[in-house]
Amino acid sequence: MSEIFQLSASLTDLISRFLIRCNIQLVPGAPVLEESTFIICFSFSYHFSDHEEFFDGIFPEISRKFFTQTMRFFFWTSFFVFLVLAIVIQAVEKADHADEEVITAEQDIPVHNPRGYKPRKLEEGDELLLSQVVWRHGDRAPTGTYPTDPHKEEAWPNGWGELTQLGMRQQYALGRLLFKKYVNSTGPSQLLSGSYNSKEVYIRSTDVNRTLVSALANLAGMFENGNRGADYPDAKRWPTNWTPIPIHTLAEKDDPVGNVFAPCPRAEELTKEIYSGNGFQKFVAENQEFLDFVSEKTGKKIIMPEIYMINDVHYIEKLYNMSQPDWITDDVEIKLRNLSQVSTRFLFGIGDPYVPELIRLRGGPLLSTMIDKMNHKLSCAEKNNQGEDCAWIGKLKYHAYSAHDTTVYAFLTTFGDEEKVIEGGMPHYTASVAVELWNLKNGGPSVRVLFHSAFHHNYHVITHLAKGCPHNSEFCSLKTFEQRSLKFLPVNLKKECASRKSAEKNRTLWKFKENKHN
Numbered sequence: 001m002s003e004i005f006q007l008s009a010s011l012t013d014l015i016s017r018f019l020i021r022c023n024i025q026l027v028p029g030a031p032v033l034e035e036s037t038f039i040i041c042f043s044f045s046y047h048f049s050d051h052e053e054f055f056d057g058i059f060p061e062i063s064r065k066f067f068t069q070t071m072r073f074f075f076w077t078s079f080f081v082f083l084v085l086a087i088v089i090q091a092v093e094k095a096d097h098a099d100e101e102v103i104t105a106e107q108d109i110p111v112h113n114p115r116g117y118k119p120r121k122l123e124e125g126d127e128l129l130l131s132q133v134v135w136r137h138g139d140r141a142p143t144g145t146y147p148t149d150p151h152k153e154e155a156w157p158n159g160w161g162e163l164t165q166l167g168m169r170q171q172y173a174l175g176r177l178l179f180k181k182y183v184n185s186t187g188p189s190q191l192l193s194g195s196y197n198s199k200e201v202y203i204r205s206t207d208v209n210r211t212l213v214s215a216l217a218n219l220a221g222m223f224e225n226g227n228r229g230a231d232y233p234d235a236k237r238w239p240t241n242w243t244p245i246p247i248h249t250l251a252e253k254d255d256p257v258g259n260v261f262a263p264c265p266r267a268e269e270l271t272k273e274i275y276s277g278n279g280f281q282k283f284v285a286e287n288q289e290f291l292d293f294v295s296e297k298t299g300k301k302i303i304m305p306e307i308y309m310i311n312d313v314h315y316i317e318k319l320y321n322m323s324q325p326d327w328i329t330d331d332v333e334i335k336l337r338n339l340s341q342v343s344t345r346f347l348f349g350i351g352d353p354y355v356p357e358l359i360r361l362r363g364g365p366l367l368s369t370m371i372d373k374m375n376h377k378l379s380c381a382e383k384n385n386q387g388e389d390c391a392w393i394g395k396l397k398y399h400a401y402s403a404h405d406t407t408v409y410a411f412l413t414t415f416g417d418e419e420k421v422i423e424g425g426m427p428h429y430t431a432s433v434a435v436e437l438w439n440l441k442n443g444g445p446s447v448r449v450l451f452h453s454a455f456h457h458n459y460h461v462i463t464h465l466a467k468g469c470p471h472n473s474e475f476c477s478l479k480t481f482e483q484r485s486l487k488f489l490p491v492n493l494k495k496e497c498a499s500r501k502s503a504e505k506n507r508t509l510w511k512f513k514e515n516k517h518n
Helices: 002-022 035-050 064-095 100-104 165-183 209-222 265-276 278-286 288-298 304-319 330-347 356-382 405-413 478-488 500-517
Strands: 127-136 201-206 248-250 398-403 432-440 444-452
Touching: 127 165, 127 356, 127 405, 165 209, 201 209, 209 398, 265 278, 265 330, 265 356, 265 500, 278 288, 278 304, 278 330, 288 304, 288 330, 304 330, 356 405, 356 432, 356 444, 356 478, 398 405, 405 432, 444 478
Parallel strands: 127 398, 201 248, 201 398
Antiparallel strands: 127 432, 432 444
């Protein structure tokens, strides 16, 4: 009997070690086991079950033969049970908001695994007041190509830069995920009414076809359960379950929030300074031979800031199984991707040198807009939404921005820990950031930031990666979040975007005139 009890205790300990080693979490919404994890776990169980010597020092009083036979049975059985469970959970997770064809269309999507932080269990009295979400559009055609590329614009049904059918389905999948998160949820996380409510939802898009169509596809997924005859006409010829939802936009030149390259002379000056600086010039010199090679093969002079275009064309055409030139070998493909990523870091001011002013001008407008809305929302909540200034924000619960990879990237650079926040280069199709304003029962007004890396992945917390916020917490007080963001918040964007060179020229001219009059 004592032998059985000892074996039971030992098995319990080994089960715990097995679960920890394999990081198994069989709860809804938890990360699901990856294929590589199964291989590791398989090796782990095999090692334990077939190597009897391993147990000599651990179980000296137990029959080795009895133990190893039992362990072999236990680990092989448990392995297959966990395998089946994980596959089922994986299928359920994916089936909730993305179809298999959409998922398998791209295999190189980086998996952004949640990093260590202390989750906070939501309790009665916690309230989600507002969620602001910015996403990148779905899959698109290239925005152009190089002279020697045989695949011209006619190869793409809707032309250069337009959203593809795959992109529409990706955004629809993201819409279903947002439905599950904010509409069809329970407890404090439930934010929106069961069907579209114009007072609760506001959608803004950049004035570009692919972002506007992305917003339409996203909303079709998020609010597909409208009420016939109330949310949309009760007519046979009306599209099934489609609720029309307004999407607001501004001209690109007037939209620094969504278009990070909206006219801003000072940002252009800073970019030129970076490109003429030692860091970037050294980077170019080290890769000039490769740039010359690409220029020769493409029939176009390629400079480093334009290398991303060649990489973009190759990536998309390869995704659609279009023939590629022989000169784009595996090594060339890797180098195109790597140079594009490094060049992008310089462009956004997070390379060498690190330029906070450029980060403020590129990513600051969206950050500032979001913080202003959170403060406005909270201010109105404290006075029961009384007053004209609360008529709109008082009932608003969900504000989304349909934009670009550059929008999401520039916004993430304001978090200050780029290496941890931005993984795998530019944000992928439908990558998005959700900034939630909570009023916590025991924490007061707080911010939770979530990141979603691709259309079939779930959101995960990145609040703790924002420099200045608690490094191990799911939430950051609104006051702390605003304080840590100050250096990236434009005070007067129009004034800050003014050319410094023009100002210097004017000051010099004024001094000249002043001296002349003296």
